Amino acid sequence: MRRLFFALLLVLISTPHLHASDMERRLEAVFLGRFANYIELPDRSRSRFVITLIDDNPFGGMLDQIYKDKTIHGKPIEIRTTTRVREIGKTDILFITLSTTAARQEAIDYAQRNGIVTISEARGFAERGGIIQLNFVGQKTQIKINYAAAQKSGIRIGAPLLSIATVLRGGES
């Protein structure tokens, strides 16, 4: 019984906050595209700009609705979902909702090798090598960027985005 309680507690601690309001969720959906505008990805010859959600899709059909007929860097947007890291494939942004730290780390490592921008709400995501950690605290948005991780992935982040974010410049990758 005590084991089960601690197991549940551990799950609760490590699980990302998925209690965001609809408004926050909508903002988050919009922010995914807006981040892309301040990010310069490694040169790729793709015809589409791909946003992949790994594990849960907290947005439902919101992303399709928002990005329908929209473009990023002049490319039409494609929304994908997957549950496994090996199925991520070729993508530009990876939104991670994986519940365990180990699973997220695997996804982060995959993304770093493939020059993919990783975004997550999970606490400690940026410190563990994720590029953008996005949280809503009260009515405020908090953005944390791991600049060193971005550089390691060959990704350049624009100064305006850095100017409003908490930037981690080294050590944590």
Added chain:
Amino acid sequence: MFNKLSIRFKLVVLLGASAAIALLISSALTLYSTYVTEKAEALRGLKQLGEVSSENLRAALAFRDAGSAQRILSPLHANPQIVAAFIEDEEGQAFSCYFAPGLSEEKCEQTRQAARATLGAVQKRNNGVELATFRHLYVMQPIMFEGTPIGTLSIVSDTSAIRVKLTRYIKSQLMISVGTMVILILISIPLEELFTRPIFALLTAMREVSRTKNYAVNVQLTRQDEFMDLCQGFNTMLAEIRERDEKLSTLATTDALTGLANRRHALEKMEEMLARARRKHEPLGVIMLDVDFFKHINDTLGHPVGDTVLREIARALSGSAREYDLVARIGGEEFLILCDNADQETTRAVAERIRARFEDSVIDYGDAQQVRVTVSLGVCSEVPYELTVEQLLKAADAALYQAKESGRNRVEMGRVL
């Protein structure tokens, strides 16, 4: 009041007033131009600030980071003219704002409401808006993201700096104007003499003529402008008056037929000669002459011959009289000769010489036709202590009557009884 002022003061007042009006118009135009330029310059600066700020604010608004937006706006305090800045999202909801340090909450809200009211009306029509009122400048700049407005930045600046500059300009302009006016008045005093000197010269000459009736006055000017024309006109007018007076005087004192003094002038001169003779205790000789049978000449030879005879007698009398004697025609065929300082003997000698001249000569008229004329003369000479013109004339006339009665072509002496 102005009409009573001397032309000298009028000129100074006119120069001063003209300068004051010119300065006023010039200052007003410059002031307005400065105000417009300063306002446009301030609006341009505010718009540039709005553009730069909206660019910097784009990410903050895009990611709903009000804290960052606040941080980006906070350097606005470096410009003390900026009263407030507001960021609103695409739905018009307040996102972040900045108020000048020291601004009360109430004042902040008032400013915000005023800005919303001022900019709200035009906000939808334009991408960017700039407005100026007397006290405030407003700039509204859209914050664009990927070509789409995601909010607006409104900046409100007060115009106190412009007003301070304009006040300073007005003060300096006032000082310059006062200085200029003083200098102009100092300059206008010698300048007005350029105009008033010829006018006063003419005025003085006119008063002199009016006082002395001397129309020989001649005003001299060294100018070459209209004053010269005026002066020449004045001198010409005086000359014409002089000439007219001389003509009138001649007409009034001269007998038109013979050119001798007429009766009136002769009597006036006789009064003068009598007074002088009385003063000097000298005798005055009076000769009255009448042409014998003149009516017969007129009747038989005609009036033109009669006139010729009278003219010839006048010429002969002028030639026979002394230089300082007066010869006058006082009636139809009657002449008067006044001999200054001539006693009885001298006067009689003059009269006899005249009589003998006519007796020994003829008068030509027409085509080689001649007429012989004799004259009768009555003579009187007295030292006129208390005698009058009438008494002397009466005595000479009585002697003339006696010469006529005695057979004509004679000289008779008369005495005052």
